[in-house]
Amino acid sequence: MLVLTRKNNESIKIGDDIEITVLAIEGEQIKIGISAPKSVDIYRKELYVDIQEQNSAAANVSIDLLSLMNQDKKDK
Amino acid sequence: MNLVTKYLGEVQVDESKIIRFTKGIPGFPEETDFIIMDLPDNNAFHILQSIKTSSLAFIITNPYLFYDNYTLELDDELLQQLEIEKQEDVVIYTIVTLKSPFSDSTINLRAPIVINSKTLKGKQYILNDNNYSSKASIGAHGTGAK
Numbered sequence: 001m002l003v004l005t006r007k008n009n010e011s012i013k014i015g016d017d018i019e020i021t022v023l024a025i026e027g028e029q030i031k032i033g034i035s036a037p038k039s040v041d042i043y044r045k046e047l048y049v050d051i052q053e054q055n056s057a058a059a060n061v062s063i064d065l066l067s068l069m070n071q072d073k074k075d076k
Numbered sequence: 077m078n079l080v081t082k083y084l085g086e087v088q089v090d091e092s093k094i095i096r097f098t099k100g101i102p103g104f105p106e107e108t109d110f111i112i113m114d115l116p117d118n119n120a121f122h123i124l125q126s127i128k129t130s131s132l133a134f135i136i137t138n139p140y141l142f143y144d145n146y147t148l149e150l151d152d153e154l155l156q157q158l159e160i161e162k163q164e165d166v167v168i169y170t171i172v173t174l175k176s177p178f179s180d181s182t183i184n185l186r187a188p189i190v191i192n193s194k195t196l197k198g199k200q201y202i203l204n205d206n207n208y209s210s211k212a213s214i215g216a217h218g219t220g221a222k
Contacts, residue, residue, distance in 0.1 A: 038153040041099075043202055051187045051202055052103035054210045058134050058173040058184070059104070063083060 081125045082133035084113060094127060095191055098157075101200040102187070107132060110198070112169075121172065124189065139170040139185055142214055146185060154201055158192040167191045171200075172214065179215035186210040 004012060011021040017037050024031040034042055079089045089111050100107045109127035120141055126132035139146045148168070150160065160166055169189040175181045185208035191198040 038156055041153075041202075043204065047186075047202060047204070048102060050210050051184070051200070054173060054184050054187070055101060055103040055134075055171065055200075058171045059132055061135065061174045 079111070079125070079127065080130040081113065081123070082131055083115075083123055083125075087113070089113070089127075093196070095196045095198040097198045097200070099199075101189075102202070104132065112136070122169070124169070124171070135172040135174055136169040136189060137172055137183065139168060139183060139188060142183060143185065143212065146208070148188060148201075148203060148208075150190065150201070154190065154199065158190065158197045158199060159195045160192050161194075165192050165194045167193050173211070181214040182209075182211040183214050184210045185212045 006012065006022050008022055008025055011019050013019050018040065019035040021033040021035075022030060023033045036042060077089055077091050078086055080086050093111055095110050095112065097108050097110065099105060104126075107126050107128060110124050111127060113123045113125055115121050115123060115135075121135050121137045124134040124136045150166070154160070167190075169191070170183045170185055171187075171189065173182045173184070187200050187202045187210060189198060190201045
């Protein structure tokens, strides 16, 4: 991993069109501003990982489990 | 074309209905082409089947069936990516994580599947605001809010 030290209001350029700026340092929190093209999706990592994990769990359903839905419907 | 599917065996699918997710979906970045199929005898749920990988399919549903006050805002980036021009062209689904018993199943309200029905472009749209859970209960018809 490339490690760079930056101060408040200093930036990092990634390629030609992404810029990351340290906007504020408040105790343990750092406020970061990101300028990027609209085609680039930006997420908090823990949220992205949560969605990845949820998708994997949803894809891992056995075929038998599918019958549950119809079972449930019949029960009602 | 004929397609071998996870849940329905080999079926005939209409190639003109394939939905393109240009960057795949989180966890499956190489899965860009999907088709939505109906489940036999079940109107509430559908199957989002990968074209490339027979064994990959998601159960999806209309989130409003379970959470009728579900609201989401589509940002400009998404409108541009999916070339959305009119609200009525937008179709929203949510991925279901099936559990046994069925009432323990959850739906992912945090990252709905947004489809432009005109262009057939789709995206799993992760909501950056913290109002909804990725594991909202399907059983308790609550608000879905955290």
